[in-house]
Amino acid sequence: MASPVCIVGGTGALGYGLALRLGLAGTPVTIGSRDSDRARQAAQRASAQVPNASFGGAQNAEAVAGCELVILSVPFRSQSETLTNLKHALTPDQLVIDATVPLAAAVSGKATRLLGVWQGSAAEQAQEMVPDGVHVVSAFHTVSAALLTDLDHTLDEDVLICGDHKADKDRVIELVDRIDGLRPVNAGALEMARIVEGLTPLIISINVRNKVRAGIRITGLDG
Amino acid sequence: MASPVCIVGGTGALGYGLALRLGLAGTPVTIGSRDSDRARQAAQRASAQVPNASFGGAQNAEAVAGCELVILSVPFRSQSETLTNLKHALTPDQLVIDATVPLAAAVSGKATRLLGVWQGSAAEQAQEMVPDGVHVVSAFHTVSAALLTDLDHTLDEDVLICGDHKADKDRVIELVDRIDGLRPVNAGALEMARIVEGLTPLIISINVRNKVRAGIRITGLDG
Numbered sequence: 001m002a003s004p005v006c007i008v009g010g011t012g013a014l015g016y017g018l019a020l021r022l023g024l025a026g027t028p029v030t031i032g033s034r035d036s037d038r039a040r041q042a043a044q045r046a047s048a049q050v051p052n053a054s055f056g057g058a059q060n061a062e063a064v065a066g067c068e069l070v071i072l073s074v075p076f077r078s079q080s081e082t083l084t085n086l087k088h089a090l091t092p093d094q095l096v097i098d099a100t101v102p103l104a105a106a107v108s109g110k111a112t113r114l115l116g117v118w119q120g121s122a123a124e125q126a127q128e129m130v131p132d133g134v135h136v137v138s139a140f141h142t143v144s145a146a147l148l149t150d151l152d153h154t155l156d157e158d159v160l161i162c163g164d165h166k167a168d169k170d171r172v173i174e175l176v177d178r179i180d181g182l183r184p185v186n187a188g189a190l191e192m193a194r195i196v197e198g199l200t201p202l203i204i205s206i207n208v209r210n211k212v213r214a215g216i217r218i219t220g221l222d223g
Numbered sequence: 224m225a226s227p228v229c230i231v232g233g234t235g236a237l238g239y240g241l242a243l244r245l246g247l248a249g250t251p252v253t254i255g256s257r258d259s260d261r262a263r264q265a266a267q268r269a270s271a272q273v274p275n276a277s278f279g280g281a282q283n284a285e286a287v288a289g290c291e292l293v294i295l296s297v298p299f300r301s302q303s304e305t306l307t308n309l310k311h312a313l314t315p316d317q318l319v320i321d322a323t324v325p326l327a328a329a330v331s332g333k334a335t336r337l338l339g340v341w342q343g344s345a346a347e348q349a350q351e352m353v354p355d356g357v358h359v360v361s362a363f364h365t366v367s368a369a370l371l372t373d374l375d376h377t378l379d380e381d382v383l384i385c386g387d388h389k390a391d392k393d394r395v396i397e398l399v400d401r402i403d404g405l406r407p408v409n410a411g412a413l414e415m416a417r418i419v420e421g422l423t424p425l426i427i428s429i430n431v432r433n434k435v436r437a438g439i440r441i442t443g444l445d446g
Contacts, residue, residue, distance in 0.1 A: 112411060114418070157442040188335060188428030195337070195425045198418040205411030212443045218429060219380040219438040
């Protein structure tokens with residue numbers, strides 16, 4: 001059986017969609033939330049949608065226990081507080097996969113605009129905030145939460161992965177490969193998250209102009 | 224016959240590749256350069272590669288005359304000087320299509336990093352610098368110069384277009400549609416160039432890690 005994955009902020013749209021798809025792929029998922037009741041309710045809902053999968057729900061700091069891979073999928077305005085609360089819960093054997101996007105919407109700005117983050121990106125802020133020895137990889141910024149959650153939709157797009165250690169990215173590549181229709185792409189060092197996080201507002205802009213739910217595909221990688 | 228296009232900086236890799244592909248599509252192209260001899264030599268080379276096409280070469284400020292569409296394809300370090308030199312050459316009936324990328328390589332930094340531009344992006348800097356009434360649209364940041372120039376290569380990727388006026392973007396969409404294998408995508412307002420210009424260093428990073436010549440495709444737009 002695949003090792004369990006925790007999704008911190010798994011009651012949110014993107015986190016819940018990832019939970020469903022990973023459950024479908026046979027991965028046990030623990031949904032984390034600030035509120036343990038909401039986490040358990042989301043796990044029940046997910047179990048109803050994907051009956052053969054294993055979903056649990058718990059308060060974030062408890063949810064991460066025993067999970068080698070921790071996906072951080074919270075609104076930017078909650079990222080710092082969430083990581084502070086996980087300070088004593090995360091250990092160096094765990095890999096944090098940050099999916100946070102510093103949308104200007106966090107401060108009532110436009111969802112097509114990005115905030116400047118002192119560290120360069122939300123992922124680099126996460127790397128600064130996790131306990132010593134814990135590594136952060138950046139991923140899952142371009143996949144539509146709605147399309148992940150719509151299990152009738154056949155996914156066919158890429159997930160760009162940024163990180164400073166190849167071994168870490170290999171673990172995330174293996175995770176992404178579990179989900180049908182998603183192709184992992186090594187996009188370089190963690191600092192490239194400054195650009196990849198911008199793909200979310202770009203896609204939102206493309207969605208608005210073209211009335212679609214867009215994603216990203218990198219050409220030239222096949223063959 | 225299609226209206227002629229001028230490529231300022233058309234002796235550079237990207238500009239020359241665009242010249243070849245537009246020539247192949249039956250569009251008369253004037254290659255502009257700081258040096259009129261180099262411009263004429265590039266036009267001769269292009270004529271040899273695409274014999275049925277019409278290529279001219281001239282110093283930048285002369286090259287733009289009579290061209291409704293002016294593609295600006297110069298290194299970021301030359302963008303400001305080039306636009307200053309075009310101050311009295313551009314008129315409001317002309318549309319400037321900016322392909323400049325503020326790579327940190329301009330100041331001997333990494334090609335996977337972007338410089339901060341005061342106006343937000345190279346395209347917005349161009350919009351500030353062109354004469355009153357001239358509009359700027361941003362495009363052509365994600366297409367490999369090498370693949371454009373290799374006429375045996377079948378293109379199959381997207382060109383993201385940012386601009387503040389739909390009518391301007393429609394003109395660029397029509398231009399991109401002339402080139403086989405390129406699909407134009409309306410990516411929103413000119414300010415989105417802040418993100419789209421970042422796709423060049425992102426693609427360079429992906430190229431390095433994966434030993435490819437990558438491009439971008441937006442999923443979800445078909446059907």
